Amino acid sequence: MKKSPSAFANQLLLCVLLAFCTGGSIGLAAVWLRHQVSVTARSNRDLAAEVARLERLIDERKTLLETEQAPDKLRGLNASLRLGLVPMSELPVLQVTENVLERMVRRAGSGPRLETALPPAPVTFRLARN
Amino acid sequence: MSRGFASNRIAVLGVTLFACFAGLGVRLVWLHVVDRDSILRPVVRARPMLIPETARRGDILDARGARLATSRSEIVLGVDPHSLVPKDRRKWPELAALIGMPEDELREKFTPRYAPPAGEAPAPRTVMKPAADDDGDGAPALAFDFSPRATPPADAVGHEEETDPSADPREPRPILWVKLRDDVPESLHETIRRLNIQGVYGRRVYRRVYPSNQLGSHLIGFVNREQQAATGLESYADFYLRGQQGWRLGERDGRNRELPQFAVREVPRFDGYNVRLSIDSTVQDIVEQELAALAAKFRPAKASIIVSDTDGFILAMANYPTFNPNEYNKVPKDEEARMKNIAVTDVYEPGSVFKIVPAAAALEERLVSARTVIDCGVDRATYNGRVLKLPAEDHAMGRLSVAEIISHSSNRGAAQLGMLLGEERLHRYASAFGFGTRLGFPTGEVRGTLHPYKKWYPIDITRIPMGHTVSSTVLQMHQAMSVIASGGVLLRPQIIRQITSSTGDVVYAYDRAEIGRAVSPETAAEVARMLIGVTRQGGTATNAAIEGFDVAGKTGTSQKIIDGRYSNRHHVGSFVGFFPAQRPRVVISVVVDDADRTAAGGNGYGRVVAAPSFKRIGERLIPILGIRPGGESAVPRLLARNEGGRR
Numbered sequence: 001m002k003k004s005p006s007a008f009a010n011q012l013l014l015c016v017l018l019a020f021c022t023g024g025s026i027g028l029a030a031v032w033l034r035h036q037v038s039v040t041a042r043s044n045r046d047l048a049a050e051v052a053r054l055e056r057l058i059d060e061r062k063t064l065l066e067t068e069q070a071p072d073k074l075r076g077l078n079a080s081l082r083l084g085l086v087p088m089s090e091l092p093v094l095q096v097t098e099n100v101l102e103r104m105v106r107r108a109g110s111g112p113r114l115e116t117a118l119p120p121a122p123v124t125f126r127l128a129r130n
Numbered sequence: 131m132s133r134g135f136a137s138n139r140i141a142v143l144g145v146t147l148f149a150c151f152a153g154l155g156v157r158l159v160w161l162h163v164v165d166r167d168s169i170l171r172p173v174v175r176a177r178p179m180l181i182p183e184t185a186r187r188g189d190i191l192d193a194r195g196a197r198l199a200t201s202r203s204e205i206v207l208g209v210d211p212h213s214l215v216p217k218d219r220r221k222w223p224e225l226a227a228l229i230g231m232p233e234d235e236l237r238e239k240f241t242p243r244y245a246p247p248a249g250e251a252p253a254p255r256t257v258m259k260p261a262a263d264d265d266g267d268g269a270p271a272l273a274f275d276f277s278p279r280a281t282p283p284a285d286a287v288g289h290e291e292e293t294d295p296s297a298d299p300r301e302p303r304p305i306l307w308v309k310l311r312d313d314v315p316e317s318l319h320e321t322i323r324r325l326n327i328q329g330v331y332g333r334r335v336y337r338r339v340y341p342s343n344q345l346g347s348h349l350i351g352f353v354n355r356e357q358q359a360a361t362g363l364e365s366y367a368d369f370y371l372r373g374q375q376g377w378r379l380g381e382r383d384g385r386n387r388e389l390p391q392f393a394v395r396e397v398p399r400f401d402g403y404n405v406r407l408s409i410d411s412t413v414q415d416i417v418e419q420e421l422a423a424l425a426a427k428f429r430p431a432k433a434s435i436i437v438s439d440t441d442g443f444i445l446a447m448a449n450y451p452t453f454n455p456n457e458y459n460k461v462p463k464d465e466e467a468r469m470k471n472i473a474v475t476d477v478y479e480p481g482s483v484f485k486i487v488p489a490a491a492a493l494e495e496r497l498v499s500a501r502t503v504i505d506c507g508v509d510r511a512t513y514n515g516r517v518l519k520l521p522a523e524d525h526a527m528g529r530l531s532v533a534e535i536i537s538h539s540s541n542r543g544a545a546q547l548g549m550l551l552g553e554e555r556l557h558r559y560a561s562a563f564g565f566g567t568r569l570g571f572p573t574g575e576v577r578g579t580l581h582p583y584k585k586w587y588p589i590d591i592t593r594i595p596m597g598h599t600v601s602s603t604v605l606q607m608h609q610a611m612s613v614i615a616s617g618g619v620l621l622r623p624q625i626i627r628q629i630t631s632s633t634g635d636v637v638y639a640y641d642r643a644e645i646g647r648a649v650s651p652e653t654a655a656e657v658a659r660m661l662i663g664v665t666r667q668g669g670t671a672t673n674a675a676i677e678g679f680d681v682a683g684k685t686g687t688s689q690k691i692i693d694g695r696y697s698n699r700h701h702v703g704s705f706v707g708f709f710p711a712q713r714p715r716v717v718i719s720v721v722v723d724d725a726d727r728t729a730a731g732g733n734g735y736g737r738v739v740a741a742p743s744f745k746r747i748g749e750r751l752i753p754i755l756g757i758r759p760g761g762e763s764a765v766p767r768l769l770a771r772n773e774g775g776r777r
Contacts, residue, residue: 009140016147034391041390053316056203060316063202066341071415097678 177381179388185373186336186632188402190350190363192411193445193627199350199364199455202339205314205332207322210306211242213329221325228322229311239310244302245293313337338364340455346414348471349407349447349625351573352455360458361469363405363625366572370629370637373402403637406628408443416750417446420720420743425450428725428739434473434604436719437747438612440708441642442621445716447473447605474575477601478702478723481688481736482539482670484597484607486614486657488547489536491559494653497550500533500660506543511592513549518592520545537663539670539685541596548595556594557583562648563610563620565602569645570622578602597688604704607686608719611706614661614682615714618654620645658682662711674705674741676748679759682714683707683744685736690724700724701733705740709748715757720744 067073078085161169190199207229226236290309297303310330314322319332338353351362359368376399381392417435424433430450437446451468453461461469470476492498506527510517521541535543548556557580561567566580579601586594593599602610605623613620622643629638649657661682665675671685683705690700704721708714720743725734751757 009144012144013140013147016144016151020147038389038391041393045388045390056316057320059200060202063197063200063339063341066197066200067339070342071345071411072343 177383177389177392179380179382181378181380181388183376183378183399184334184336185375185399186401187338187353187357187373188371188404188632190367190371191404191406192346192409192414193407194410194412195406196342196411198342198346198407198409198411199338199340201336203316203334204312204337205316205319205334206312207310207314207319207330207332208307209240209310210329210331211240211308212304212306214240214242215328218327218329221327225322225325225327225330228318228325229314231310236310239308243305245291245305247300247302342411343456344452344454345411345418346407346409346446346448347453347455348449348469348473349409349444349573350455352458354458362471362573363407367405367626367629370403370405374400376400401632404630404632405626406630407625408439408445408627409447409625410445410754412754413437413751414446414448416747416754417448418452420747421448421450421452424720424722424725424739424743428722428728428734430722430734430739431724432472432476433722433725434719435721435743435747436473436604436608436717437751438608438623438717440612440616440714440717442609442612442616442624443627443642444623444625447471447625449473471574473604473721474571474573475603477576477578477603478721479598479600479688480602480607481597481686481702481704482541482544483611483684483686483704483706483736484600484602485536485539485544485547485595486611486661486684487560487563487565488544488551488556488595489532489660490563490614490649490653490657491551491555492532492547493656494559494649495551495555498532498547500531500656502532503529504532504535504543504546506530506535506540506546508542511546511549513588513591516588518549518589520592521596521598533660533663536657536660536684537666537669539664544595545592548591553583553586553591556591557586559648560594560600562646563613564606564645564648565600565610569606569609569620570643571605572625575605576603578606597686604719604721607704607706607721608717611684611708611719612717613648614654614657615708615717616654617651618647618649620648658708658711658714661707665707671705671737671741671744673737674707674744674748676709676745676752679709679748679752679757680711681707681709681745681748682711683709683741685741687733687735687737699726701726701735703729703734703736703739705736705744707744710757710759715755716748716751718744718747720747 077083186203187201189197189201192198222236222240223233226233229236291305292307293303294306314332322330322332336357338357340347340350340352347362349362351364351366352360353364354360359365359371364371376397378396379394381389383389417437421433421435424430433450435446435448436444438444449470449472451465453468458469493500498504506523506529509520511520512518523541527538527540527542530538530540530543532543532547534540535547551559560580566578568575568577581590581599586599590599609620609623622645624640624643626640628636628640630636659682661684662680663669664671664683664685665681666672671683674683674685675681684707686702686704686706688702689696689698690702691697692700702721702723703725704719706717706719706721708717720740722734722736722739722743725739729735729738731738
């Protein structure tokens with residue numbers, strides 16, 4: 001079979017068109033990828049900036065709270081609002097150095113008085129005889 | 131159409147396409163290889179951008195985690211008058227109201243102006259080109275071009291006006307930055323941003339804030355407006371606190387916005403570590419309230435109070451007069467001494483509190499026991515062949531045991547204990563108790579005075595045991611008493627508990643640090659027992675006693691040297707002690723300088739001006755620190771007797 005003289009040119013044209021399409025696609029893909037990289041980078045940066053912004057706001061609020069809780073400020077509020085709060089200066093635990101039971105009985109105001117100072121009563125044991 | 135013609139057309143088309151591709155290829159090679167440098171040069175010069183990231187200075191926390199010093203981000207708000215647009219004009223009054231500036235002043239600042247050419251008049255500073263909205267919040271960090279005219283940003287926020295760096299210095303230069311306000315809080319800046327006025331932008335800076343105002347101010351110190359740690363722990367722990375600035379190198383677009391996808395190098399910022407102190411804000415507040423009460427009652431020249439545990443960690447340290455580190459710049463020049471931590475920077479003669487040294491030394495050396503009786507009625511004694519005059523007493527003492535010498539605070543008894551010891555041993559024990567040396571406190575400590583014993587005058591052996599001719603800081607005297615409270619060991623006074631990262635991880639933890647052993651535990655316990663006598667009936671400071679607790683302590687009153695002489699009208703009164711005596715939990719020192727004018731009887735004796743404060747502080751610490759009476763408890767003993775009685 002005789003080969004057509006235009007076959008070479010057809011093939012070449014086809015190859016060129018294919019190369020053109022492939023190159024174009026790759027180019028478009030590269031551009032799209034780069035765009036996505038840019039979008040992602042910007043979005044990451046915006047997110048980081050937002051996180052930093054929120055952290056700064058939280059920090060500001062925290063500082064404000066702590067400033068408002070300063071002892072001198074609280075004392076000032078206590079006075080201006082007439083709250084009458086007093087610092088804890090009373091001992092929460094009373095150190096009892098006297099006889100504890102006697103004290104408890106006395107405070108209860110009833111019951112028999114314990115005579116701990118009296119000598120113990122004699123106890124008689126009946127011994128079995130073998 | 132012939133077949134040959136068609137094939138020729140295809141061939142021509144193919145060749146044309148080839149030629150186009152070849153042309154494109156050649157052009158690409160030309161642009162990317164041959165002409166690359168000349169094309170890139172202006173781009174390289176214009177697009178790179180260095181964005182610094184300011185590290186946040188770490189916090190200073192108290193023992194319970196409350197922030198004593200912190201950093202707050204603020205905005206230095208400014209305007210580029212040349213960037214303003216007419217459509218924003220209607221928003222100016224609102225902006226003026228938000229920043230609290232008269233509208234006329236705002237309009238004046240918004241008027242475009244030019245700086246005179248260099249050499250004619252002092253020109254405003256050259257501006258850094260700001261990166262527009264680098265993090266999307268309208269407060270750009272400074273961005274720099276790499277031109278040699280760019281100046282460093284160290285104090286960029288401190289200037290009122292700045293000019294365009296690219297302008298010819300021989301011509302009038304446009305002023306591109308006029309400061310509007312330098313302490314705009316983040317929340318207010320958010321509101322200003324929403325106004326969206328073109329040309330108004332801010333620069334973010336961190337400012338140091340002390341939420342508790344003067345609480346612990348002498349310890350914490352302050353950071354000045356140039357962000358330099360000036361005094362106190364701010365300065366001592368600056369290495370940990372300051373962190374490390376970060377930066378990123380990238381490119382910007384034509385509107386001066388960062389192009390994050392072209393970031394080529396990034397060094398992340400490293401926020402400073404937090405420093406956690408042993409200071410307890412509650413205890414510190416109690417101490418400062420007591421100092422304020424002392425100041426109101428006695429109007430002393432100065433006063434100091436220290437509270438520590440028995441491991442050497444300071445729970446509170448305060449001085450009068452004091453200052454507010456938020457307003458350090460409002461302290462008058464002639465009153466700057468009030469910013470000193472006088473508990474460690476100033477020395478005084480400790481007076482009778484020092485008697486614990488000869489007493490402990492004589493006991494340790496087995497020269498005496500607590501029951502050994504010494505004649506304190508004699509006014510002269512022979513020492514090394516010399517007859518020495520013994521110091522005077524407040525009242526006749528007679529024969530006293532060593533325990534009574536302490537509880538009655540006999541000067542002559544202490545002098546004779548010193549003579550029993552001799553110069554060398556007395557000096558050795560005084561050094562072992564921490565006198566004459568720095569104890570390693572972080573900030574500003576001085577060593578005090580304890581001369582080498584070979585340089586002592588003969589009379590010194592009778593005066594040093596009663597706390598004269600020797601000088602110490604309040605902290606040194608406090609640590610000397612801590613030797614007795616901690617079983618005979620001299621401890622390093624410490625104030626930092628931990629260094630933690632911003633995420634809370636412990637980077638370094640400080641532990642009890644012993645400098646050395648001064649006396650044996652038995653001797654320390656014996657001296658503690660003797661010191662209980664001071665606060666009991668017959669002692670010199672019964673008003674320091676706390677009901678239900680054994681309080682060990684010692685009063686001290688030393689005459690001040692006025693015009694080169696010991697004055698009878700100016701005293702330093704002190705009380706240093708600890709409780710519970712058998713199992714100490716806290717050591718408290720109260721030192722009041724020159725309270726004579728208003729003290730009862732006209733003399734600022736330790737028992738009058740300092741001992742009551744010790745008692746009040748101690749009583750308030752009991753519930754806060756959960757202190758229980760130490761040693762043998764009365765309650766279990768009684769319970770045991772009752773149980774026995776029932777059998």
